[in-house]
Amino acid sequence: xxxxxxAETNETTERVRSPGFRLAPWAASYLQAVPLILILGFFFIxxxxxxxxxxxxxYDFAGLYPDFLTMNYTETLGSWVxxxxxxxxxxxxxxxxxxxxxxxxxxxxxxxxxIRRTSTQMILFLVCTVPFMTxxxxxxxxxxxxxxxxxxxxxxxxxMGIIPQPIEWLLYSDFAVVLAMVHLYTLFxxxxxxxxxxxxxxxxxxxxxxxxxxGWQILWNVVIPLAKPGIAIGSIFVVTLVMADFxxxxxxxxxxxxxxxLMMKNQMSLLQYPAAAANAVVLLIxxxxxxxxxxxxxxxxxxx
Numbered sequence: 099x100x101x102x103x104x105a106e107t108n109e110t111t112e113r114v115r116s117p118g119f120r121l122a123p124w125a126a127s128y129l130q131a132v133p134l135i136l137i138l139g140f141f142f143i144x145x146x147x148x149x150x151x152x153x154x155x156x157y158d159f160a161g162l163y164p165d166f167l168t169m170n171y172t173e174t175l176g177s178w179v180x181x182x183x184x185x186x187x188x189x190x191x192x193x194x195x196x197x198x199x200x201x202x203x204x205x206x207x208x209x210x211x212x213i214r215r216t217s218t219q220m221i222l223f224l225v226c227t228v229p230f231m232t233x234x235x236x237x238x239x240x241x242x243x244x245x246x247x248x249x250x251x252x253x254x255x256x257x258m259g260i261i262p263q264p265i266e267w268l269l270y271s272d273f274a275v276v277l278a279m280v281h282l283y284t285l286f287x288x289x290x291x292x293x294x295x296x297x298x299x300x301x302x303x304x305x306x307x308x309x310x311x312x313g314w315q316i317l318w319n320v321v322i323p324l325a326k327p328g329i330a331i332g333s334i335f336v337v338t339l340v341m342a343d344f345x346x347x348x349x350x351x352x353x354x355x356x357x358x359x360l361m362m363k364n365q366m367s368l369l370q371y372p373a374a375a376a377n378a379v380v381l382l383i384x385x386x387x388x389x390x391x392x393x394x395x396x397x398x399x400x401x402x
Contacts, residue, residue: 202287294328
């Protein structure tokens with residue numbers, strides 16, 4: 099009876115496993131990836147393709163005209179105003195990136211290595227995220243009463259007798275833009291670095307101390323190299339966010355500074371959509387080149 103039951107089971111299994119009901123391994127893998135491909139295609143690739151197509155259209159004050167013209171790119175790349183705006187945007191990006199890396203690394207280092215209890219680490223990390231529960235615009239505008247001519251900083255310095263009159267460049271200047279951006283985007287650097295530092299094996303520190311390494315040598319030769327994937331991920335976040343920011347530049351500079359995103363916003367407000375689309379394509383290429391340069395320096399696959 100057992101032999102007959104086993105034979106029937108094998109026959110049933112062979113029917114289920116017949117070629118008509120099996121998929122090749124490569125086909126199953128592609129089938130599993132179809133939902134993600136559809137989502138990325140509809141929400142990511144399709145909009146970028148539409149922007150690229152519109153960038154070749156003609157336009158005037160009355161409307162848009164489907165065509166294939168390189169005029170928008172010629173005007174964009176041939177204007178010294180565009181080059182100056184890109185240089186100004188890159189200046190903000192480099193300064194904000196350097197400050198966020200410095201501040202973000204030390205905050206993450208403190209949370210990872212100087213706070214022993216996991217619960218305390220989580221509490222302090224959540225405290226860092228509390229300001230992000232409000233809008234970026236609100237957090238940015240909150241600097242105006244602090245840095246203004248009659249703001250908290252100037253009033254305190256005058257009352258202490260440090261300065262005879264208010265400092266004008268605290269607000270509506272490049273300093274205010276950089277300060278607001280650092281405030282807005284530092285957490286995007288802290289989070290991946292903290293995540294990377296928490297994965298470091300603490301026995302490496304003991305081994306380095308046994309080998310006679312000092313605290314700074316351990317930091318430079320052990321911690322920083324192992325934290326590079328987190329720094330790279332945070333750098334990608336900060337670079338892309340700063341390059342695409344227009345509201346901070348517009349508000350905190352008082353209209354005295356420009357950025358590529360702000361230039362595109364102004365073009366769209368004037369209904370110059372093909373010109374704005376051309377600028378968007380150029381900006382996308384620049385950002386992708388910067389991201390590729392970061393990935394060439396650091397292999398973030400170690401973090402993923």
